[in-house]
Each structure stands twice: as structure tokens, then as C-alpha cells.
Amino acid sequence: MTNEDLQNIITGLGTDLEFTTEASEFLNVIVPKEQLHSICSQLKSHPELKFDYAFCITGMDWVPALGVIYHLNSTELKHEIVVKVMVEDRENPTLDSVHDIWQTADFHELEIFDFFGIKFNNHPKLRRIFLTPEWEGFPLRKDYVDEANMIIK
Template sequence: LKSNEATSFDFLFCLTGVDWPAHMEVVYHLKSTQHQHQLVLKAKINSRENPEVATVCHIWRTAELHEREAYELFGIKFLNHPDLRRLLLPDDWEGWPMRKDYDDPINMIAY
């Protein structure tokens, strides 16, 4: 997608995780600064217990912090990421706060 002259998606401007009841998902928002078109790409992850997907840091450098945030909030592991550690939360934080199964006794939301 990035190196193809017809598409030239050279900019990853957003990456996020989604927690569905039966699976997890990573959503990539790509843009071509040359052609001025955009693409939303979704990767379904069937394992909720151990969600993993390959990193795209070697393709789009902007993915590095986006992937760290998705790991921190959803627990999605990005395989071969150069620095997959927490970004904002303390190192001793337990759980994945954006997942529907996260136990938060203060802000209880039923799904």
C-alpha cells in the first residue's frame, strides 16, 4: 500500500483498537499525501485472551506510538514492535482500561 505508485499510502495518521464481544480489531487510517486519498483498513483478531498482530512500524514510523497506546489500553500485542511498553499509564497498572471486561469499581458500565 505504501510503495505502490497507484496508492502511495505514505501516512498512517491514526491507529486504534476496538473491543467487540467476540473479537478484537485494529483499525488503521491511511492517507496518500501525493494522491490525497484515504483508506481505513481493519484487522480482525480472533483471540481475546492473547490478542496479537504484526507491527507496521517498519512501514509507517508514526505507528510506533499508536501501537504502544493500543497495547496499553487494549492489551493488543504488536509482534516485533521495537519498544512495546506502556506509554502513559504507570508500569504497575493492572488490566487494559479500554476493554469491556476491564474491572473498574469506580466507573461501572454494564455491557
């Protein structure tokens, strides 16, 4: 299915969706964070989309916004899209968890929570999976400073 066809179908799933194919090999869909869960579950269940395989979930710090990028693939229909979601609040960023749609999100959301500090609603057990529980700050954010351990040129 071509990117245009995908765009036509996905447009109907929510409101205020932005589409772009600029500077990327995939069709990018930017989703408002309130609609993330509903759109994702439709992406998976829609008979013409069937995005059942989330092959990459990336945390992202577009200063000032934080966000998550979902690379999705349909194992049956062989098409791929990228879903992006942004959250402006740096102090207490919160998104909906999609672990009930793609179970792989469970671990990837833990990783994102650990390094970007994005909290996920309804996540079964949000914890610091890599760092120690008392670690301060979120290392992969652009404004993270650790003078002792980081070598910045």
C-alpha cells in the first residue's frame, strides 16, 4: 500500500493529524498526545492497516518538546509508518502507555522513562530498568549535565 493510501485511511482515524514524508523514508504521522492510545489501537485493529509489529520505539528530546517515535510494521500487509507523539511539559511529561497494543512497548517505555523521564499512564510497573532507583535526572535529555562522567567536547 502506498503512502498516499495509508494517509487517506489514517486521516479518518483521528483529528488534527499531521502527515509528512519529508526527510524520512517512511510516512510520518504526528499524533496529538490525547489521541495516542485510540489511534494506535485503531492502527493495529483496522483491517486495512494491521500494524501489529512495533519494531522500534524511540524516546526523543526535540528541545523543548519531549516525545516518542513508534516505527510500525504490518507483518501481513508489509507496509510501514512512523508515528510521532510530542509532549511539551518537561517537568512532568506524561503519555498513555501502548503496552496493551504492542506488548514490546512494556520494556521500551521503561527505557524511555529511564532516560527521558516520560511517564506512561497505565504502565504495569514503571521503574528504572537500567539506572539505580535513586538516580537523579534523565541522561538522554539534551539538558542533562553530569560533569563527572560526561566528556563534552
